[in-house]
Amino acid sequence: MTPPYRDAPAATGPGKTAVLLVNLGTPDAATRPAVKRYLAQFLHDHRVVELTRWLWCPILHFIILPLRSGKVAKKYASIWMEGGSPLLVHTQRLARAMQHSLPDLPVRMAMRYGNPSIPSVLRQLEAEGMTRLLVLPLYPQYSASTSATVLDAVNKEISTWRRVPELRFIADYHDDGGWLDAMESRIRAHWDLRGRADKLLFSFHGLPKRFERAGDPYPRQCEAGARLLAQRLGLSENEWFLTYQSRFGREEWLQPYTDKTLEQWGKDGVGTVDVVCPGFAADCLETLEEIAVENDEVFRHAGGKQLRYISALNEEPGHVAALAALARRHLQGWPH
Numbered sequence: 075m076t077p078p079y080r081d082a083p084a085a086t087g088p089g090k091t092a093v094l095l096v097n098l099g100t101p102d103a104a105t106r107p108a109v110k111r112y113l114a115q116f117l118h119d120h121r122v123v124e125l126t127r128w129l130w131c132p133i134l135h136f137i138i139l140p141l142r143s144g145k146v147a148k149k150y151a152s153i154w155m156e157g158g159s160p161l162l163v164h165t166q167r168l169a170r171a172m173q174h175s176l177p178d179l180p181v182r183m184a185m186r187y188g189n190p191s192i193p194s195v196l197r198q199l200e201a202e203g204m205t206r207l208l209v210l211p212l213y214p215q216y217s218a219s220t221s222a223t224v225l226d227a228v229n230k231e232i233s234t235w236r237r238v239p240e241l242r243f244i245a246d247y248h249d250d251g252g253w254l255d256a257m258e259s260r261i262r263a264h265w266d267l268r269g270r271a272d273k274l275l276f277s278f279h280g281l282p283k284r285f286e287r288a289g290d291p292y293p294r295q296c297e298a299g300a301r302l303l304a305q306r307l308g309l310s311e312n313e314w315f316l317t318y319q320s321r322f323g324r325e326e327w328l329q330p331y332t333d334k335t336l337e338q339w340g341k342d343g344v345g346t347v348d349v350v351c352p353g354f355a356a357d358c359l360e361t362l363e364e365i366a367v368e369n370d371e372v373f374r375h376a377g378g379k380q381l382r383y384i385s386a387l388n389e390e391p392g393h394v395a396a397l398a399a400l401a402r403r404h405l406q407g408w409p410h
């Protein structure tokens with residue numbers, strides 16, 4: 075029987091170290107079929123939906139994909155940029171800027187779901203002679219549903235290679251000094267421009283509560299990072315709050331929920347709120363639409379005056395410097 079391994083490309087030099095940035099992924103177009111394709115790949119990942127196939131597949135194929143894809147495509151259309159989905163555009167710009175900061179090795183980006191896929195980018199790097207790989211998932215806080223599944227996809231691809239690269243993986247950077255500096259500057263820059271709101275809300279993507287009970291460190295890392303930022307910003311306990319957004323399905327997710335909190339604050343007479351989403355390295359549907367549009371409506375409808383969304387770090391220089399320094403630290407001891 076022929077072994078299932080791909081031949082190693084002929085060695086052409088001493089081997090290369092490469093950095094791979096990975097983000098979640100996004101549809102190729104703001105259309106129903108493209109969103110359906112993307113959601114189907116995403117929601118078949120067992121790290122994301124931990125249900126047995128026989129139970130989940132009928133729900134996914136007959137209820138969720140048909141009902142959700144069109145609705146979500148319209149939301150994507152409302153935030154689409156000239157170069158594509160904001161998540162893709164900002165991740166591409168970030169990777170390009172990081173390449174300038176790390177000129178002596180290739181810096182590439184891939185998406186866990188959709189394009190450019192992890193296998194396609196890894197094969198390109200392999201063809202260029204890559205023998206050492208640093209994987210940096212663009213998630214400051216570790217979760218099995220995000221960071222771990224990136225490693226799964228890398229391992230799945232290289233499990234078919236005869237010569238696998240040496241591998242390093244950055245699991246999280248929620249308390250990294252450089253990243254905290256960048257986040258702090260981002261918030262202060264917003265305040266310099268628009269003044270301080272009555273409250274600063276740290277809104278993180280949610281997870282099923284079940285994941286926390288199973289030992290996922292994500293909520294602890296969200297809390298630790300938000301507290302460090304609040305301290306750096308000199309905020310007292312009643313000036314900031316942490317919530318979780320983007321609930322999916324009927325079971326309980328991490329609480330307190332962002333939308334319910336904003337609704338209550340609107341009713342309680344809180345006038346203005348600044349919302350920052352430190353879990354999102356790049357702006358995307360969950361920030362530009364869910365926070366800046368949907369939750370703004372929730373807040374104002376309940377009586378609030380104004381919700382000001384503080385944009386993600388995206389490709390801004392402080393973010394690039396922080397991630398380049400983080401990568402350099404993890405590359406120590408490797409020739410490049």
Ligand SMILES: C=CC1=C(C)c2cc3[nH]c(cc4nc(cc5[nH]c(cc1n2)c(C)c5CCC(=O)O)C(CCC(=O)O)=C4C)c(C)c3C=C
Nearest residue numbers: 098099100101122146161217219220279281322358359360
């Ligand atoms: C179904 C369960 C989901 C889990 C668990 C989950 C965790 C999780 N997601 C992010 C980051 C992003 N999620 C985004 C979109 C998105 N997330 C889910 C579901 C889960 N996420 C869905 C179904 C979608 C698609 C949109 C929708 O149908 O509502 C995005 C935005 C992508 C974009 O194209 O803009 C990001 C980013 C994290 C960090 C996380 C766990 C910590």
Ligand SMILES: [Fe+2]
Nearest residue numbers: 118131134135
């Ligand atoms: Fe299926």
Ligand SMILES: [Fe+2]
Nearest residue numbers: 098279320360
């Ligand atoms: Fe998500």
